[in-house]
Amino acid sequence: MRIGMIGSGALGLYYGSMLQRSGQDVHFLLRRDYHAIQQNGLQICSCNGDFHLPQVSGYQTPEEIGQVDLVIVGLKTISNHHLIELVSPLLGTNTAILTLQNGLGNEELLADAFGAEHVLGGVAFLCSNRGEPGTVHHLGEGKIRLGEFAGGLSQRGRNLAEMFRVAGVPCDAVSDLRRARWEKLVWNIPFNGLSALLEKDVTDILNHPSSKELVRELMFEVIAGANAQDLEEPIAGPEFSQQLITFTENMDHYRPSMMIDREEGLPLELEAIYAIPLQQAQAVGIKMAKIEMLHTLLDFSEAYIPR
Amino acid sequence: MRIGMIGSGALGLYYGSMLQRSGQDVHFLLRRDYHAIQQNGLQICSCNGDFHLPQVSGYQTPEEIGQVDLVIVGLKTISNHHLIELVSPLLGTNTAILTLQNGLGNEELLADAFGAEHVLGGVAFLCSNRGEPGTVHHLGEGKIRLGEFAGGLSQRGRNLAEMFRVAGVPCDAVSDLRRARWEKLVWNIPFNGLSALLEKDVTDILNHPSSKELVRELMFEVIAGANAQDLEEPIAGPEFSQQLITFTENMDHYRPSMMIDREEGLPLELEAIYAIPLQQAQAVGIKMAKIEMLHTLLDFSEAYIPR
Numbered sequence: 061m062r063i064g065m066i067g068s069g070a071l072g073l074y075y076g077s078m079l080q081r082s083g084q085d086v087h088f089l090l091r092r093d094y095h096a097i098q099q100n101g102l103q104i105c106s107c108n109g110d111f112h113l114p115q116v117s118g119y120q121t122p123e124e125i126g127q128v129d130l131v132i133v134g135l136k137t138i139s140n141h142h143l144i145e146l147v148s149p150l151l152g153t154n155t156a157i158l159t160l161q162n163g164l165g166n167e168e169l170l171a172d173a174f175g176a177e178h179v180l181g182g183v184a185f186l187c188s189n190r191g192e193p194g195t196v197h198h199l200g201e202g203k204i205r206l207g208e209f210a211g212g213l214s215q216r217g218r219n220l221a222e223m224f225r226v227a228g229v230p231c232d233a234v235s236d237l238r239r240a241r242w243e244k245l246v247w248n249i250p251f252n253g254l255s256a257l258l259e260k261d262v263t264d265i266l267n268h269p270s271s272k273e274l275v276r277e278l279m280f281e282v283i284a285g286a287n288a289q290d291l292e293e294p295i296a297g298p299e300f301s302q303q304l305i306t307f308t309e310n311m312d313h314y315r316p317s318m319m320i321d322r323e324e325g326l327p328l329e330l331e332a333i334y335a336i337p338l339q340q341a342q343a344v345g346i347k348m349a350k351i352e353m354l355h356t357l358l359d360f361s362e363a364y365i366p367r
Numbered sequence: 368m369r370i371g372m373i374g375s376g377a378l379g380l381y382y383g384s385m386l387q388r389s390g391q392d393v394h395f396l397l398r399r400d401y402h403a404i405q406q407n408g409l410q411i412c413s414c415n416g417d418f419h420l421p422q423v424s425g426y427q428t429p430e431e432i433g434q435v436d437l438v439i440v441g442l443k444t445i446s447n448h449h450l451i452e453l454v455s456p457l458l459g460t461n462t463a464i465l466t467l468q469n470g471l472g473n474e475e476l477l478a479d480a481f482g483a484e485h486v487l488g489g490v491a492f493l494c495s496n497r498g499e500p501g502t503v504h505h506l507g508e509g510k511i512r513l514g515e516f517a518g519g520l521s522q523r524g525r526n527l528a529e530m531f532r533v534a535g536v537p538c539d540a541v542s543d544l545r546r547a548r549w550e551k552l553v554w555n556i557p558f559n560g561l562s563a564l565l566e567k568d569v570t571d572i573l574n575h576p577s578s579k580e581l582v583r584e585l586m587f588e589v590i591a592g593a594n595a596q597d598l599e600e601p602i603a604g605p606e607f608s609q610q611l612i613t614f615t616e617n618m619d620h621y622r623p624s625m626m627i628d629r630e631e632g633l634p635l636e637l638e639a640i641y642a643i644p645l646q647q648a649q650a651v652g653i654k655m656a657k658i659e660m661l662h663t664l665l666d667f668s669e670a671y672i673p674r
Contacts, residue, residue: 257664258664258667258668260667260671264671265667268666268667268670270662270663270666270667271663271664271667273663274660274663274664277660349656349657350656350657350660353581353584353657353660353661354660355577356577356578356580356581357564357565357578357581357664359575359577360565360567360572360575360577360578361565363575364567364571
């Protein structure tokens with residue numbers, strides 16, 4: 061399958077390299093890593109075993125990539141104002157677009173521009189960071205849950221899930237993408253925001269009883285917001301949040317992407333991870349008070365980051 | 368009147384010097400500023416006019432001060448584990464103790480140790496900072512509202528208020544000290560905590576629409592907690608909070624004491640300003656959710672301050 065990867069950060073480079081290694085024809089739109097990858101290929105340092113791709117098809121503009129069968133979007137949502145112009149040159153009549161971006165609102169953006177029938181979304185549970193240009197560190201996890209933006213379980217969705225699994229990436233096709241998106245927010249909303257605000261990693265946050273309790277309360281608020289969204293099946297509050305906390309306790313001082321963005325002085329993904337979920341909850345009458353406060357604190361501190 | 372000042376920070380030095388200037392016999396327990404004040408006296412740089420006291424009675428132990436008619440407590444509440452041993456040597460049968468400390472719980476501590484009949488409390492609306500040793504900067508305000516811990520309007524309370532007024536310190540005696548304490552918390556809880564957490568002054572916080580809104584919400588929570596405490600008269604929510612916001616908008620980049628403590632790496636007054644108010648609200652069935660979250664964030668960040 062001819063695949064275009066738009067947004068080649070830690071997530072895009074990791075999944076793209078796994079797909080290429082399994083025989084897919086992957087074309088990466090590159091920015092920071094372009095020259096390094098042209099020269100030395102792509103190095104994946106993975107907890108499942110390191111590997112190196114000496115030949116990688118890298119590009120500096122989407123026009124050079126041209127039409128593909130599948131666009132995978134790994135772009136930071138803070139660059140979503142470029143999303144349509146970056147994806148557009150890759151589209152043919154039957155091209156599928158799979159966005160693996162964080163938070164809410166990404167599928168909507170693509171569907172409005174290109175038609176809902178092109179759009180799938182996926183949530184990635186991946187611990188990865190970029191290293192030196194041309195190097196990605198895969199620290200753990202990696203599972204994807206993907207589904208049709210329009211809802212339901214399609215053959216196309218099943219085929220993409222199979223493609224990822226063949227490439228060594230655990231992947232399920234789900235019928236309720238919205239539920240999967242909200243489930244991921246149950247992790248992202250507490251851990252991304254608190255780690256960026258407090259500049260402490262997930263282990264530090266969970267080691268302190270009152271901040272661990274705050275994580276749990278934030279999770280309950282997300283679940284309340286989620287379960288008011290008319291999901292196929294509600295998220296089971298206490299069990300699911302406990303499961304995520306246990307899962308996170310097994311991460312050794314993992315630094316969420318938003319914490320790294322803050323350290324590097326990059327803009328935070330506040331729109332996709334906080335503002336839109338808050339709007340969607342409010343639209344169905346759910347006030348997520350502590351999440352609103354966390355968003356305010358993050359948004360305030362953004363105003364004072366020199367850029 | 369023979370007065371002992373226990374806790375000679377910006378607040379203790381300012382009020383003590385005003386009282387001494389008006390003819391009261393003030394004795395300061397000093398620590399950081401002892402040598403500077405012995406040598407050069409006390410310099411008050413005040414928005415109402417600078418003045419200098421060349422002779423100041425300073426001591427390094429409370430035993431040297433001995434019995435007084437009035438103890439004024441200006442100690443940081445983080446040193447309350449020393450409060451009883453510091454006050455005890457100054458007490459005679461009729462000594463009054465007036466605590467001007469922040470937050471809740473201070474009168475209770477004194478009353479438990481010495482008897483409620485000795486104890487008055489006051490809330491000080493004072494913008495002052497310490498400068499070089501021997502120097503205090505009085506930036507604005509200064510009004511005190513004081514009352515009996517046991518409640519009611521006493522002759523003793525009226526006399527003390529008159530003494531402050533004669534010294535140029537606006538002062539009212541009030542019958543409901545608890546209400547006055549909670550009223551001050553309506554300011555302290557949002558501004559102290561947010562400024563320390565975000566390391567931004569009150570003007571920065573009020574200049575940003577969403578943090579200004581958060582200030583208002585935190586104020587509403589304090590007022591709800593206050594009005595459940597069986598006060599003589601409830602605090603009028605929207606009017607009072609708007610009044611405080613307007614008052615604070617007129618402060619030019621004022622840095623609350625907790626922000627300065629955080630910058631100097633000193634412990635924050637979390638117990639008196641957050642933990643005890645949260646307990647007292649919870650005891651009457653009021654959950655102050657955003658205040659609880661602010662307390663958690665501050666408490667968490669305290670754990671990582673090297674000391």
